[in-house]
Amino acid sequence: MEIHLCVLSQLIQRLEFQVTPVKGSVYGLTTNDGRVLAVTVVVSSNSTGLEHDVSLLLPVPLVRIGSFNVCKGDHTMPDLEEGEVSLVWDQIELHTYVRGTNGTESTKFTTLSQDELNQSFIMAKVAFSFDVSAKDSPSSIRSTVQSLMEQVESPAACFRFLNSKLILQNSEEGVLTLGDSLSGSDKPVGSIVKIGKKKASSQQMTYFQFMFCRSVCPATNAPVVRIDNRKVNVLSVVLNGEAIVYLEKSLPVSAVAELLAQGVVQQLQLAEFWLCKQLTDKKIKGSLTSVNSLHFLAGHVVNVIYPDDTEEAHLEGYRREVHRTLLFPLNRPMIRRGNGLTLASGSKSLVLTNTHIGLNPSKVIGMVRTVAGTYGYHHYMQDKFDDNKWGCAYRSLQTLISWFRYQGYTEKPIPAHREIQKCLVDIGDKPSSFIGSTQWIGSTEVGFVLDNMFNISSRFIFVNSGAELAEKGRELAIHFETQGTPIMIGGGVLAHTIIGVDWNDENGDISFLILDPHYTGNDDLSTIQSKGWCGWKGPDFWNASAYYNLCLPQRPMCI
Structure with missing residues (x-):
């Protein structure tokens, strides 16, 4: 065959x-x-x-x-x-x-x-939580985890399909209860997962909650309690996890539970590794949490677990070995906590992301280079804060910072306008009266904030008029190829974010992919794209009589 x-x-x-x-x-x-x-x-x-x-x-x-x-x-x-x-x-x-x-x-x-x-598979997230307690010895930890694994692999393991009555069971039948929306367990899993409004190319996701069904457990002998008065150290942690499993859309529903159980078992095996590490490395501590990443350079999920109270710097050696093992680049983060699929509370701003996806191509027939990875679209009037007519550069800065957050370079929150102003006052760039004002900032101040709050350096381009920006096609294309970060541009009284260029190196034709922070409406993608708030703009978009400064953030070389 x-x-x-x-x-x-x-x-x-x-x-x-x-x-x-x-x-x-x-x-x-x-x-x-x-x-x-x-x-x-x-x-x-x-x-x-x-x-x-x-x-x-x-x-x-x-x-x-x-x-x-x-x-x-x-x-x-x-x-x-x-x-x-x-x-x-x-x-x-x-x-x-x-x-x-x-x-x-x-x-x-x-x-x-x-x-x-993405079109062939559904990404299933299985949420679970275990209290893991064992004597502080590798053998006791292995025994405890092995016991949990056996329970997960038994018919007592069930998976509730969230927002439905469907409960799957890790048994030969595969289904404990069908609920109202499913007539048979031989239906393909793709038929029960709603696509919603996402584009066909988007990764479909579905959610399950792991639970034990004690009523199906076989009867056992009466428990025997033994009291041991010897002193012993006990290691006790909480494992909060999300196993990620790929489900082929044609897979029968009855076969899903077995795969979900395998995903949870793998997470328990990783937890055993970290629990044993805590015995010999006192800097590794805290409850264990899944950090499942899907980096655009990987193309597939990486299921990682990290101890909550362990500093990122102390985990660098482990991350480096994972990068080497999976042939990931050694100069950018791909499995940090910040790369996680699930947003931690307050970790990333809940704004539209990658609003350029789905746009028609520009009219220039050239070399298209765009931002690499995910960014958030920050604009006027968000967060219930009125910055209309003065906060465009602040919003562009927030978009830049969001890119570094989504790519895992930092876990620091996106600063509000007042925090940005305070940073500029603290470094001596602005007087104390600047805090709480409605004064503008420019590309230089954006660079100051990136450097002082996030330790991110920037390169700057200065042009004497908007017309000169058409001559920067090669330089901008190289930036998106090598750095991939969004660019803040300020000129006259306006600031914008450049997230791509389409440049023809033979005739010099160029088009700029612009994210406009001056938008004041609701976060409706259709409106933002159709009205040009995110779209391709020609050289005449820039004011020929105004000079422009561009802030090009540089990616830190780290993992």
Whole structure:
């Protein structure tokens, strides 16, 4: 049988970025329609210092499907088991192989885009909470976690589909109660998840609550209580988790509970690792919380757990090993707490994000470069604060800061206008009367705030007139290629945010993707796009008689 191999686009990019020879395993899955999806790679364990099974970080149902090899020049035919695939990057092109009944042979592959992956799968979040108590010894911790895992894998484990009467059970039947909206357990899970108003390319998500159904537990002998008066140290923590599981839309509802249980078990195994680490490292402490990230460079979820009261700096070594193991870049955060899918209370402003997605392309036929990652659209009159006609640069600054928050560079909250003003007063840039005023700020002040409040440096571009901005196409395109951050631009009495350019290097034609902070309406995406509050603008958008200053934030080199 011929294997139809699909390789995730982000995985191809990660392999092509590698210049040092490295080998390891490919993880993915086989879909119900027969496709083999290569989603991620894991470097061989003898090449990294990760102290637990890296597969625990990968979402269910990803499993090992073969091998990969990054080499220089010629390579030998990979040694595969039947049904396995291999990816080989030789610094020139990506070679793919498959082992069939006739042995290992070269095969073609199809590039799998992020949108295509999203359209095939539903991302299921399983919320759970466990009180974990054990003696302060590795054996006691393992025994306690093993007991919890056995319960999760038993028929007592149930999963309530939020906002419905559907309860799934980890049993042969797979369903404890169907509720009103489901007539049979053989229905595909995709038929019971509402799409809502999201675009077809958006990742569909659904939510389950884990719970124990004690009524289905088999009868046991009467409990025996033993009192031990010996003194012993007890390690007790709360594990608040969210397991992320990919559900193929064609998967029968009756088969869902088993996968959800596997996701929770993986989180318990990660919790065991961190509990044992607390025994030997006193800086690792606090309750355990899931931090599941979906970075745009990864293309897939990474299921991470961190102790709440442990500083980010102390976790850097662990993050570095995860990056190395998954071939993630070592110069940008991808699995920090700030990269988490679930918003912590007050962590990120609840505003529209990435409002440029879905816009028609510009009229320039050139090189399109846009902001990399997620940003929030901050504009006049938000947060029940009236800054109409004076707060545009403040709002643009908030958009810039939101980008750094969404990409995990900082967990500091987005500052309000008064906090921005206080920062400028504290560094001596403004008099004390500036606090609480309605005075404008410009790109220089934006750079000061980024530097002093968030330790983010900036580069500046100055032009004598709006007409000169058309000559900065190459410089702006390079910025979005290398930094990917939104740009604040101020000129005359107005400030805007540039989130992309379309530049033709042959004839110099250019169009700017503008996010306008002067919008005063409700956060309605249709209105914002159709009325041009977020859209492509030509060079004539800028005032030819005004000079402009641009603040280009630079990404800190960190993980």
